Amino acid sequence: xxxxxxxxxxxxxxxxxxxxxxxxWHLRIALGVVATLLIGLVVTLxxxxxxxxxxxxxxxxxxxxxxxxxxxxxxLLYAQYTVGRQRALLVLASGYVFSGLIxxxxxxxxxxxxxxxxxxxxxxxxxxWIYWFWHAGLPLAVIAYVLLKDVNRNKGAPQRNLVGWSIxxxxxxxxxxxxxxxxxxxxxxxxxxxxxxxxxxLGVSLFFGGSLVxxxxxALALLWTRRNSVLDLxxxxxxxxxxxxxxLGTVLNTSRFTVGWYxxxxxxxxxxxxxxxxxxxxxxxxxxxxxxxxxxxxxxREARQIETDAMAASIAHEVSQPLGSVVLNVATATTxxxxxxxxxxxxxxxxxxxxxxxxxxxxxxxxxxxxxRKDRHGSALLDASDxxxxxxxxxxxxxxxxxxxxxxxxxxxxxxxxxDRGQLHQVILNLMTNAIEAMTTITDRPxxxxxxxxxxxNADSIIIAVEDSGAGVNQEDVDRIFDPFFTTKSTGTGIGLxxxxxxxxxxxxxxxVSANSPHGMIFHFDLPIAGS
Numbered sequence: 001x002x003x004x005x006x007x008x009x010x011x012x013x014x015x016x017x018x019x020x021x022x023x024x025w026h027l028r029i030a031l032g033v034v035a036t037l038l039i040g041l042v043v044t045l046x047x048x049x050x051x052x053x054x055x056x057x058x059x060x061x062x063x064x065x066x067x068x069x070x071x072x073x074x075x076l077l078y079a080q081y082t083v084g085r086q087r088a089l090l091v092l093a094s095g096y097v098f099s100g101l102i103x104x105x106x107x108x109x110x111x112x113x114x115x116x117x118x119x120x121x122x123x124x125x126x127x128x129w130i131y132w133f134w135h136a137g138l139p140l141a142v143i144a145y146v147l148l149k150d151v152n153r154n155k156g157a158p159q160r161n162l163v164g165w166s167i168x169x170x171x172x173x174x175x176x177x178x179x180x181x182x183x184x185x186x187x188x189x190x191x192x193x194x195x196x197x198x199x200x201x202l203g204v205s206l207f208f209g210g211s212l213v214x215x216x217x218x219a220l221a222l223l224w225t226r227r228n229s230v231l232d233l234x235x236x237x238x239x240x241x242x243x244x245x246x247x248l249g250t251v252l253n254t255s256r257f258t259v260g261w262y263x264x265x266x267x268x269x270x271x272x273x274x275x276x277x278x279x280x281x282x283x284x285x286x287x288x289x290x291x292x293x294x295x296x297x298x299x300x301r302e303a304r305q306i307e308t309d310a311m312a313a314s315i316a317h318e319v320s321q322p323l324g325s326v327v328l329n330v331a332t333a334t335t336x337x338x339x340x341x342x343x344x345x346x347x348x349x350x351x352x353x354x355x356x357x358x359x360x361x362x363x364x365x366x367x368x369x370x371x372x373r374k375d376r377h378g379s380a381l382l383d384a385s386d387x388x389x390x391x392x393x394x395x396x397x398x399x400x401x402x403x404x405x406x407x408x409x410x411x412x413x414x415x416x417x418x419x420d421r422g423q424l425h426q427v428i429l430n431l432m433t434n435a436i437e438a439m440t441t442i443t444d445r446p447x448x449x450x451x452x453x454x455x456x457x458n459a460d461s462i463i464i465a466v467e468d469s470g471a472g473v474n475q476e477d478v479d480r481i482f483d484p485f486f487t488t489k490s491t492g493t494g495i496g497l498x499x500x501x502x503x504x505x506x507x508x509x510x511x512x513v514s515a516n517s518p519h520g521m522i523f524h525f526d527l528p529i530a531g532s
Contacts (some may be wrong), residue, residue: 019084021400022233024087030237033274037267037400041244048252055257059357062265063107069272070100076279078163088149092235094166095141099134099272101171105178106130128191135246139215140308140488142235146222209250216243236277241271289397324473325357349441379507381530384464385410385453387421391428392451395436399449403434405451414453414462418530419507425513431523434496438470438520445469445519456526461509465524467516481513 022030077093080086109127181188191208223236249264320496335349336343392399392406399406417424434450439447452469473481482501497511502526506513511525 011293019401020230020286020397021228021403023400023440024228026230026233026278026325029278030233033237033270034240037241037244037270039268040263041248044248044259045252048258050259051255052257052259052262058262058265059110060107062269063103066103066269066272067100069269069276070096070103072280073272073276074100076276076283077436081163086149088145088147090162090166091148092141092145093163094170095138095145097167097170098137098174099387102130102134102137102174102177105174106134109182124192125188125190128208129188130178131180132212133177135212135242139212139219139239139242142219142239142240143215143222145235146219146232150226197210209246212246213243213251216246220388230278230282231275234275238275241267241274245271278421286397319343323357326354329353329357352453379418381416381418382424383414384419384424384462384527385414387424388428388451388453389463390434394429395432398433398436402440402447404436404439404449406445407448409450409452409454411454411462415455415529417462417507417527419527420503423503423507424527427503427525428464428466430496430500434523435466435468435470435521438468438472442470448520455529459529461526461528463524463526465522467522468520469516470520472515472519472521473513478513478515482511 043519049074074093074096077089081089081093106127109130111127127237189207216325220236220239220243223232223239227233227236242492245264245267247264248260248267253260253264329350333354336350388408388410392408432451435449439449446469448467448469450465452463452465452467454463455461456463482497501511504527507527509525511523514522515525516522
């Protein structure tokens with residue numbers, strides 16, 4: 001019996017939330033938040049119109065929290081823009097700046113927030129209309145982000161002065177809207193009939209609440225049709241939270257300070273904080289992965305350098321002596337044979353020394369080749385499927401950024417091996433890395449990487465296979481693919497597969513390659529079961 005797990009990983013290449021595809025964990029979190037919001041909506045609806053005490057500090061505290069959250073989110077999105085060079089991210093970040101700053105005049109004009117009436121003047125309709133512009137601005141930014149994210153990608157360096165200009169434009173826009181709403185409050189349609197009651201006429205409800213619902217639904221629909229990243233997923237969650245807020249706070253609302261009104265404001269805070277939490281957690285995880293990768297590369301590079309220097313010095317020392325003797329004896333034999341009376345016996349003796357020294361040099365080279373066959377001191381009982389899972393975890397970010405879908409099929413009762421964990425780890429890592437690189441240029445079909453472990457038919461060994469859907473290898477190159485210093489990659493050294501075969505053979509197995517159907521290659525190796 002075998003278990004089959006499939007993880008789809010489509011996306012763009014940059015290591016950003018705007019290009020990193022969501023995992024099952026992200027989907028579960030998003031669905032959990034949506035389910036919680038729906039449960040809250042269902043629980044709140046029967047008590048929608050029940051009045052609650054007027055908590056004067058509620059609006060100032062809530063708006064401060066939303067301002068801080070949105071501005072931090074905008075900062076992280078601006079950082080993503082400077083790395084990813086996408087104008088779509090610049091627009092989205094500007095939308096969050098707008099959302100974070102416009103709540104300031106909203107709180108300052110809210111009756112009873114800081115003073116009994118308003119710190120900025122205006123009339124009874126000032127606050128609800130600032131609320132309308134606030135909740136229209138970010139959905140419009142999301143719509144612009146979705147429309148731009150696949151078509152407006154800069155090729156050069158990002159223009160950092162655009163960040164300053166975008167912030168300046170947003171601040172000017174907020175000041176203009178605040179001035180307009182404050183000065184023209186008496187001319188705006190009446191949303192409130194007094195400081196608490198809401199105008200429930202059909203025309204006002206359709207324009208005020210319906211227009212916001214329409215904007216959010218359009219943003220959700222566009223995100224759904226063009227979703228391909230973690231950022232898209234949690235923008236959908238944010239829009240869903242805002243949709244519930246509008247339903248509770250405007251469409252079904254008849255008065256301030258009711259259960260529905262307070263519930264809508266809580267949804268507003270959830271909408272503000274959910275994307276920030278994801279941005280912080282994913283950025284931290286990516287940086288941690290990057291730091292670990294750099295440390296592993298540095299450690300491996302230093303270890304290889306030390307081993308290479310020691311090996312080179314040893315080989316140079318061991319080979320230089322017999323080669324020097326070969327040169328000397330050849331010169332001696334040449335001299336003896338070039339005399340008027342050739343010394344055949346002396347020349348023969350010198351040539352015999354040449355043969356002896358040549359054999360000695362050959363033994364040195366043979367000793368280097370046998371290094372992998374001798375070192376088994378790190379061997380232990382292990383589960384090969386666990387080693388494969390470890391390598392998949394290490395390459396998780398690389399797989400996702402290269403848009404590679406990973407399929408695993410492991411034998412549920414796989415016998416244990418007696419092998420060197422580090423060497424087996426290196427073999428699987430090398431084969432998977434080669435498979436990923438082989439699929440880098442593939443654009444007309446899915447990039448599929450399949451890893452399997454099973455028991456051989458004779459039950460004395462296990463078989464591990466790494467399959468890709470890349471361009472494959474020419475038939476004339478298949479026979480040479482394991483030769484030292486032979487490579488089909490422009491940046492390859494040609495020693496990786498040779499070393500992998502040496503490691504597998506040192507463990508008593510064999511590494512082979514065959515064509516995959518319909519595309520790509522299959523590298524498979526067998527290893528003897530412990531005690532077989």
